[in-house]
Amino acid sequence: MNEMISTLVFYVLAMVILGTALGVVMSRNLVHSALLMTACFIGVGILFFYLDADFLGAMEFMLYSGGVAILVVMGVMLTKRHDGPPGNPFNNNTILALGGAGLFVLVMIGVVISTPAPAGGYVSPDTVNELADMMLNKYILPFEIAATLLLAALVGAIILAKGDGEA
Amino acid sequence: MFYDFALEHAWLIPLLPAMAFVIIGMITRSYGKLSAAIAVCMSFISFLLSSGVTYALVNYGISVEQPFVQQLNWMHIGSVSISMGVLIDPLTAMMLMVVSTVSLLVQIYSVGYMKGDKGYGRFFAFLSLFAASMLGLVLAVNFLQMYVFWELVGLCSYLLIGFYYYKVSAREAAKKAFMTTRVGDFGLLLGILLLQINFGTLDFMELREIIPAYISMAGTGLMTVIALLVFVGPIGKSGQFPLHVWLPDAMEGPTPVSALIHAATMVVAGVYLVGRAFFMFTELPCVMNVIAWVGGFTAFFAASIAFTQTAIKRILAYSTISQLGYMMLALGVGSLTASFFHLMTHAFFKALLFLCAGAVMHAMADEANIFKMGGLRKKMPITFATMTIGVLAIAGIPPFAGFFSKDEILLAAAQVSTPLYVLATLTAFMTAFYMARLLFVTFCAEPANEESYEHAHEPSKFMLFPLIVLAALAVVSGLWGHLEGFGEWVRFGHPHEAGIDMTIAVSSTILSFIAFGIAWNIYVAKRWSSDTIAEKTGILYKLSYNKFYIDEIYEALIKVFVDGVAKVFYWIDIYIVDGIVNGLAHLVGGISWILSKAQNGQAQHYSGVFICGVVILVAYSLYYLAVLGGAL
Amino acid sequence: MSIGLGHCLLLAAMLFSIGLYGALAKRNIIAILMGIELMLNAVNINFVAFNRFTVVSDLTGQLMTVFAITVGVAEVAIGVALAYRIYNDRLTINVDELDNMKG
Numbered sequence: 001m002n003e004m005i006s007t008l009v010f011y012v013l014a015m016v017i018l019g020t021a022l023g024v025v026m027s028r029n030l031v032h033s034a035l036l037m038t039a040c041f042i043g044v045g046i047l048f049f050y051l052d053a054d055f056l057g058a059m060e061f062m063l064y065s066g067g068v069a070i071l072v073v074m075g076v077m078l079t080k081r082h083d084g085p086p087g088n089p090f091n092n093n094t095i096l097a098l099g100g101a102g103l104f105v106l107v108m109i110g111v112v113i114s115t116p117a118p119a120g121g122y123v124s125p126d127t128v129n130e131l132a133d134m135m136l137n138k139y140i141l142p143f144e145i146a147a148t149l150l151l152a153a154l155v156g157a158i159i160l161a162k163g164d165g166e167a
Numbered sequence: 168m169f170y171d172f173a174l175e176h177a178w179l180i181p182l183l184p185a186m187a188f189v190i191i192g193m194i195t196r197s198y199g200k201l202s203a204a205i206a207v208c209m210s211f212i213s214f215l216l217s218s219g220v221t222y223a224l225v226n227y228g229i230s231v232e233q234p235f236v237q238q239l240n241w242m243h244i245g246s247v248s249i250s251m252g253v254l255i256d257p258l259t260a261m262m263l264m265v266v267s268t269v270s271l272l273v274q275i276y277s278v279g280y281m282k283g284d285k286g287y288g289r290f291f292a293f294l295s296l297f298a299a300s301m302l303g304l305v306l307a308v309n310f311l312q313m314y315v316f317w318e319l320v321g322l323c324s325y326l327l328i329g330f331y332y333y334k335v336s337a338r339e340a341a342k343k344a345f346m347t348t349r350v351g352d353f354g355l356l357l358g359i360l361l362l363q364i365n366f367g368t369l370d371f372m373e374l375r376e377i378i379p380a381y382i383s384m385a386g387t388g389l390m391t392v393i394a395l396l397v398f399v400g401p402i403g404k405s406g407q408f409p410l411h412v413w414l415p416d417a418m419e420g421p422t423p424v425s426a427l428i429h430a431a432t433m434v435v436a437g438v439y440l441v442g443r444a445f446f447m448f449t450e451l452p453c454v455m456n457v458i459a460w461v462g463g464f465t466a467f468f469a470a471s472i473a474f475t476q477t478a479i480k481r482i483l484a485y486s487t488i489s490q491l492g493y494m495m496l497a498l499g500v501g502s503l504t505a506s507f508f509h510l511m512t513h514a515f516f517k518a519l520l521f522l523c524a525g526a527v528m529h530a531m532a533d534e535a536n537i538f539k540m541g542g543l544r545k546k547m548p549i550t551f552a553t554m555t556i557g558v559l560a561i562a563g564i565p566p567f568a569g570f571f572s573k574d575e576i577l578l579a580a581a582q583v584s585t586p587l588y589v590l591a592t593l594t595a596f597m598t599a600f601y602m603a604r605l606l607f608v609t610f611c612a613e614p615a616n617e618e619s620y621e622h623a624h625e626p627s628k629f630m631l632f633p634l635i636v637l638a639a640l641a642v643v644s645g646l647w648g649h650l651e652g653f654g655e656w657v658r659f660g661h662p663h664e665a666g667i668d669m670t671i672a673v674s675s676t677i678l679s680f681i682a683f684g685i686a687w688n689i690y691v692a693k694r695w696s697s698d699t700i701a702e703k704t705g706i707l708y709k710l711s712y713n714k715f716y717i718d719e720i721y722e723a724l725i726k727v728f729v730d731g732v733a734k735v736f737y738w739i740d741i742y743i744v745d746g747i748v749n750g751l752a753h754l755v756g757g758i759s760w761i762l763s764k765a766q767n768g769q770a771q772h773y774s775g776v777f778i779c780g781v782v783i784l785v786a787y788s789l790y791y792l793a794v795l796g797g798a799l
Numbered sequence: 800m801s802i803g804l805g806h807c808l809l810l811a812a813m814l815f816s817i818g819l820y821g822a823l824a825k826r827n828i829i830a831i832l833m834g835i836e837l838m839l840n841a842v843n844i845n846f847v848a849f850n851r852f853t854v855v856s857d858l859t860g861q862l863m864t865v866f867a868i869t870v871g872v873a874e875v876a877i878g879v880a881l882a883y884r885i886y887n888d889r890l891t892i893n894v895d896e897l898d899n900m901k902g
Contacts, residue, residue: 003801006801006802007801007802010802010806014806014810017810017814018810018813018814018817021814021817021818021837022817024817024821024833024834024837025817025818025820025821025824025825025830025834030827030829030830033830033833034829034833037833037836037837040837040840041836041840044840044843044844047810047844047847048843048847051807051847051848051851052851053847053850053851053861053864055861056843056847056861056864056865056868059865059868060840060843060868063868063872064836064840064868064871064872067872067875068836068871068872068875071875071876071879072829072832072833072836072875072879074879075829075832075878075879075882075883076829078879078882078883078886079828079829079882079883079886079892086827087827088825088827088830089825089826089827089893090824090825090826091769091771091824091825091826091893091894091895092772092895093769093771093772093775093823093824094824096772096775096776096779096823097771097775097819097820097823097824098820098824099779100775100778100779100782100819100820100823101816101817101819101820101823102816103779103782103783103786104778104782104812104815104816104819105812105813105816106786107782107785107786107789108808108809108812108815108816109809109812110786110789111789112805112808112809112812113805114793115805117803117804117805117852118804118852118853118854119854120852120853120854121851121852121853121854122850122851122853122854122855122856122857122858123851124857124858127858127861130857130858131858131861131862131865134857134858134859134862135862135865139862142866146866146869146870149869149870149873150869150872150873152873153873153874153876153877154876156877156880157876157877157879157880158880160877160880160881160883160884161880161883161884163884163887767898768897768898768899769894769895769898770894770897771822771823771824771831771894771895774822774823775823778819778823
């Protein structure tokens with residue numbers, strides 16, 4: 001019973017994620033796309049909880065559904081060209097893109113099916129503590145590099161958005 | 168002793184003028200007088216060395232059988248070794264004397280003649296190179312060395328005939344000379360290659376031993392072919408019919424060049440080559456026949472053209488062709504001595520005639536037509552005197568040089584073939600006539616153009632000196648050669664007895680005098696009108712005046728054959744060769760055009776293709792791994 | 800039938816290909832950014848799923864996800880700044896009009 005509910009939850013989540021993702025791509029209105037993307041990120045965050053990664057789920061909610069979504073919406077607003085909803089048109093590469101994406105899925109399905117599922121698994125009792133421990137001990141260097149990257153991105157974004165000649 | 172030094176260092180003789188060429192060409196070209204001084208000095212030294220060589224030759228008794236040879240290995244390719252060196256025998260010594268004397272005198276003459284020309288230095292550089300190549304040719308020890316200098320001579324003639332390169336006619340004449348002689352050179356080269364292939368050597372001394380033995384063993388078949396091919400070279404170089412067409416056009420060069428080409432440096436190269444390779448020709452009677460008839464016909468043919476020409480240098484040019492025909496005729500009938508004797512005397516009097524013609528043209532503001540001159544006898548007495556000597560010499564009046572040498576040729580011809588003798592005698596008569604015509608019209612007839620007559624004057628000292636020296640040589644060289652046993656030195660086989668057949672000598676002299684008389688009556692006394700004669704002879708006059716339309720025939724042949732072949736090749740080139748190349752280019756261009764459609768500048772398109780490629784690669788590698796693992 | 804690694808991987812693959820399609824086939828630069836974000840999330844799902852369902856003894860997969868999220872967020876910031884800049888310069892944010900690389 002428990003397992004059935006679990007399976008059901010997964011499928012519902014999967015449908016939400018894929019459906020909203022499809023909506024992001026297919027929607028004719030860019031604002032709708034942005035909102036559907038936020039919904040998709042929420043779905044992914046719930047999936048992280050489902051996979052016992054509660055810290056990551058929280059991060060997903062805060063950073064993606066929060067920060068990234070707001071950034072994207074702001075981008076939409078800043079680059080609006082005319083009155084009315086911002087369009088979200090396709091270009092001439094749809095067939096190529098569809099072919100590429102379809103092939104990718106087919107190959108991945110083939111791979112997943114032909115690969116035997118591994119046994120076992122690992123669930124941490126306290127992800128926050130453990131992650132913090134790893135980040136500040138074993139993975140201190142990537143951590144610092146990520147910090148530097150964020151700083152560089154911050155400065156770069158400001159310079160890019162500010163432009164050359166403007167004070 | 169000086170003559171020992173000269174003999175041991177004979178290689179300096181061509182080297183010194185060559186050095187003059189290098190020095191003038193590289194350093195002093197723009198200083199005209201200095202260049203002239205260098206050229207004349209070098210020529211003078213090589214003249215001294217040539218005299219030393221000749222003296223040593225007489226002193227040591229170096230004969231045709233035991234020549235003096237110096238050679239060193241020039242290069243070694245596989246089994247072929249080629250040497251360069253110096254071969255001195257009486258033939259060489261005589262040629263050295265003639266070439267160095269004439270070229271020295273011509274250079275002295277040019278000092279005066281070319282004064283004020285802007286190419287003064289260049290002219291002397293080319294003259295020096297010309298003399299150097301001819302001297303080198305004369306000293307050659309083997310066919311290849313001779314061929315190298317032979318080509319150098321051709322090059323120099325091209326440079327000098329086209330000296331006034333800003334004149335279209337000069338350029339055309341230079342090209343014509345170069346290409347016509349090239350036809351002959353090609354035959355010569357083929358002959359030389361065949362010799363090398365057959366005998367493995369090109370050395371004159373070795374071939375002289377090998378060839379008679381070879382002919383007595385293997386017959387004359389192949390040797391006839393080789394000899395004829397070799398003879399094609401002299402036909403081109405020495406202006407024999409049918410490759411004589413370049414020689415009259417070569418008059419486009421400055422007059423000293425004409426003198427040099429016609430007297431000493433270029434045209435006699437062909438005669439010298441035949442003389443040098445005489446050991447080969449004498450073994451082949453039918454080739455000798457060809458040489459004799461080519462020479463005889465050329466002599467007669469050119470003389471008949473000279474009859475009606477009006478340009479002073481052209482008349483002399485055709486007379487040169489005619490005299491060269493004589494030399495070939497003499498060689499063909501087997502008398503090397505007569506041929507080279509005539510070569511020597513001809514060199515002197517023909518150089519004299521040309522230099523006189525140059526002096527006349529100089530005085531008449533470069534007027535070439537003899538009928539626009541006239542009466543120059545009083546204005547230019549020295550030139551008149553020297554020119555008269557030249558004309559008497561070429562006409563074969565005793566005791567001038569031409570008499571003795573021509574007589575030898577007539578005698579040699581008479582001993583072998585009566586038709587050739589008749590032809591030669593007829594030519595002698597015609598020669599006397601047209602030379603007398605030239606002399607009388609230019610110097611004795613009434614002045615045709617008062618204005619230029621007034622301006623006429625004797626040339627400068629530099630020009631008179633060579634005239635006088637050459638005139639002296641034209642007087643004495645024949646008699647001297649006759650008395651001093653020219654034939655004992657310059658010969659092939661047995662010593663040649665110098666004898667004068669009274670019948671031949673008297674008859675040819677009388678004929679010459681008759682010719683003089685006719686010319687006097689027509690052109691000076693005006694008893695017979697030249698126009699009436701021209702009208703009466705009609706077609707013959709026209710043929711002669713237009714040089715038997717040889718140039719026109721060549722042009723037509725070239726148009727039909729060369730242009731026809733050229734058209735075919737042009738078509739092949741345009742539609743097949745170019746078609747292939749252009750087709751390839753278009754193919755590549757088309758493929759590029761198709762591929763360039765992919766380069767549409769859209770990053771998304773690129774990445775889309777990239778992703779597809781990666782996925783396909785992954786799919787393939789998975790499939791491959793699966794096959795490898797036996798899963799599929 | 801319980802949910803395993805395969806399910807998660809398939810889900811991630813589908814999400815990835817939807818994002819890929821969006822990134823390749825959209826004209827609007829913001830829409831492309833969204834597509835890329837979807838692809839990043841698909842990758843994150845894979846990381847977490849591998850950490851959850853395979854035999855490992857710590858949270859390395861999740862930690863990688865942390866870094867990936869960091870990089871993704873930085874990328875979005877830069878991307879939006881770029882879009883703004885391009886819009887300022889050219890008054891368009893349609894990528895297919897940016898064909899300076901055309902051969």
